[in-house]
Amino acid sequence: MTAPAQLFAHLSQPARLLGTAGLTLAIGILWVGCGLQDQPGADSKWEWALPPGFPTPKVPEDNPMSxxxxxxxxxxxxxxxxxxxxxxxxxxxxxxxxxxxxxxxxxxxxxxxxxxxxxxxxxxxxxxxxxxxxxxxxxxxxxxxxxxxxxxxxxxxxxxxxxxxxxxxxxxxxxxxxxxxxxxxxxxxxxxxxxxxxxxxxxxxxxxSGNSPYDKWSYQGDEGAMSLSAKRGLNLFFSEQLECFHCHGGFNFALSTTYEGINDEPFAFQNTGLYNVDGEGSYPVGATGLYEFTGEPGDMGKFRTMSLRNVTVTAPYLHDGTAATLDDMLDIYAAGGRIVEGGANAGDGTANPHKSGFVSGFVLTDQQRIDVMAFLESLTDETFLSDPSLSDPFVTSGSN
Ligand code: HEC
Ligand code: HEC
Missing domain, CATH: 1.10.760.10 (Cytochrome c-like domain)
Known part of the structure; x- marks a missing residue:
């Protein structure tokens, strides 16, 4: 399955996959370096402490960082x-x-x-x-x-x-x-x-969040940060067999990524075949996705492609929380969508006419499933999850 080039042009496959670690690192430094010079409207005293490989976030001119x-x-x-x-x-x-x-x-x-x-x-x-x-x-x-x-x-x-x-x-x-x-x-x-x-x-x-084992391996040159299993999982994630990377791509494993220097608007919304309540592709009332905002029939069931960073700790999954585990998520993609057996939302999502061609199903061996899981786990950034600068100030200062 191929995609229109412009749709995914801003997404990069990690250079590490191709064995060019130095290049990735160099691009990372370049990004960070450029970003610091040309933040529009940013407080001159503000310096982003960006992880290697991360570009400078866009900041509205009327709300500079401090x-x-x-x-x-x-x-x-x-x-x-x-x-x-x-x-x-x-x-x-x-x-x-x-x-x-x-x-x-x-x-x-x-x-x-x-x-x-x-x-x-x-x-x-x-x-x-x-x-x-x-x-x-x-x-x-x-x-x-x-x-x-x-x-x-x-x-x-x-x-x-x-x-x-x-x-x-x-x-x-x-x-x-x-x-x-x-x-x-x-x-x-x-x-x-x-x-x-x-x-x-x-x-x-x-x-x-940019200090996960994946980041350490991909952007910080730490060979041992990812297990062999996780590296095999990464290759599966970026394969035409699983197709995950077409949507969960780039440094943020999302379709909706923007930053300083990017002018095109990434198109983030995709239908992944979760529902088909009327046999014609409808999603449940009140959860029709992009369609709710545009009224375009083709936008039925399109939701934003979520970033997969820290995905092991953000369960349950999907816009309506109907996937309890990452195993459930893999089952859905492996089946090419979801068949909802009973209840008001029953229907064969795999046959949803609005479903992306990238969600077409695949077969994984037990070991391959373990490997994909290990890769997803390698996106968990323990530093971020306990970073004191992001934590509850009332607990640490004892004033509440
Ligand atoms: C066609 C684009 C597309 C492809 C291909 C795709 N995803 Fe997704 N993914 C999405 C969208 C869109 C959502 C949100 C769907 C929703 O909630 O309705 C999502 C959600 C997820 C979630 C849940 C995230 C959360 O926070 O709830 C996981 C996990 C996930 N995808 C993993 C994968 C894996 C693994 C693959 C490859 C097997 C894959 N995706 C392939 C578009 C895609
Ligand atoms: C009652 C629970 C609740 C509270 C309180 C809440 N949020 Fe949320 N937040 C959500 C939910 C649910 C969503 C998803 C909304 C949707 O998609 O319609 C969300 C979405 C967001 C998003 C968008 C994230 C993205 O990736 O698009 C941001 C940012 C956010 N919340 C920040 C905040 C901030 C800041 C506050 C406090 C002022 C706050 N939230 C209070 C439940 C909450």
Missing amino acids: AAKVELGRFLFYDRKLSFNEGQSCASCHRQELGFSDGLPLSFGTTGVMLPRNSMGLANVAYQSTLTWANPNLKTLEDQIVIPMFGEEPVEMGITGHEEEVLGRFQGDAEYVERFAAAFPDEDDPITFGNIIKALASFCRTMI
């Missing part, structure tokens, strides 16, 4: 005061040890109402060209973060109608008054929702 803003964002991210009833923080649904996912099939908002989607991990979210599972119009973290804070259908943090009360909690807290002043030094009255969103977005941009 250490004070990132630190404020970290406090806000972990603070339950941000939800109207002080029941939830961002971290309630985005837990660091789970790659900033929440371990549930579907998340619950602060009033206990169930959300229609699975909470995805936030590793490398700075590189996403679009945010959330299927919305093509949410292109910046600043735009996305409004939703959990103010969304009413469903309520997540439920601030709408409680704006003054929520803001008052921060205005009346001497430590926050200082942190906001440091983060927004040119403003007389910096404690605003606009600035809360800017700080949260800046913090989320620093959630960069």
Whole structure:
């Protein structure tokens, strides 16, 4: 199966696969080097501590990065005061040890109402060209973060109608008054929702995961970092037999990757044959993917290709959390989609007419399955999952 060249032009197969470690490393250094010089609008004091091989994230001109803003964002991210009833923080649904996912099939908002989607991990979210599972119009973290804070259908943090009360909690807290002043030094009255969103977005941009065994092997020259089994799994992942790499490609193992210097818009949305409720390719009501936003029949069931970084800790999987394990995920791809046996969503997803040609099924030996799993495990970055600069400041400072 071949793809239109431009669709996947920005994706690179790891050079290590071809045995040119030096090249990969050189490109990595070049990327990092270039990036530091031409960050638009970035605070001159801000320096990205990017892992080797990682390009510079795009940053909106009106929200340059700064250490004070990132630190404020970290406090806000972990603070339950941000939800109207002080029941939830961002971290309630985005837990660091789970790659900033929440371990549930579907998340619950602060009033206990169930959300229609699975909470995805936030590793490398700075590189996403679009945010959330299927919305093509949410292109910046600043735009996305409004939703959990103010969304009413469903309520997540439920601030709408409680704006003054929520803001008052921060205005009346001497430590926050200082942190906001440091983060927004040119403003007389910096404690605003606009600035809360800017700080949260800046913090989320620093959630960069690039120190997994795969990274150590691929970009840092550490031959022993990946087991032989994981290396065999990598070759399978990048083979025309499994086809995974066509969608989960590049340094972030995703289709939706953007960064400084990239101008084309990656097309991230794919139908992987999970449902076929009417025999004509329909997905369940309320979970139709890109179709919900475009109304184009061909967009039925298309969801964003998720990054596979830290995927071993972000279970359960898929937009609706209906795959419990990575084994279940491999079963789906091996079958060329999913047959849902009973219930309201019954149907043969493998025969979904909108399904990508890359999801056509394959047979794996037991050893090959073990190898693919070992490769996926090699994308788990323990440093990231316990990085103190991303962790709950209230636990370490003991102030909450
Ligand atoms: C009630 C649970 C919940 C809370 C609270 C919550 N989120 Fe989320 N978050 C989710 C879910 C579910 C999604 C996927 C939404 C979708 O696709 O429709 C998501 C998506 C995101 C994304 C998009 C990630 C991507 O790869 O596209 C970001 C960024 C994010 N959340 C940050 C935050 C921040 C910052 C806060 C606090 C202001 C927050 N979230 C609060 C559940 C939650
Ligand atoms: C046609 C593009 C495509 C191909 C090929 C593909 N994937 Fe995916 N993958 C996706 C999309 C899209 C999703 C999200 C689907 C959804 O939730 O509806 C996904 C989700 C996943 C997830 C769950 C991620 C999460 O956080 O929930 C895993 C794991 C995964 N893919 C692994 C693989 C592996 C392994 C292969 C090769 C056997 C593969 N994928 C091939 C597009 C693809």
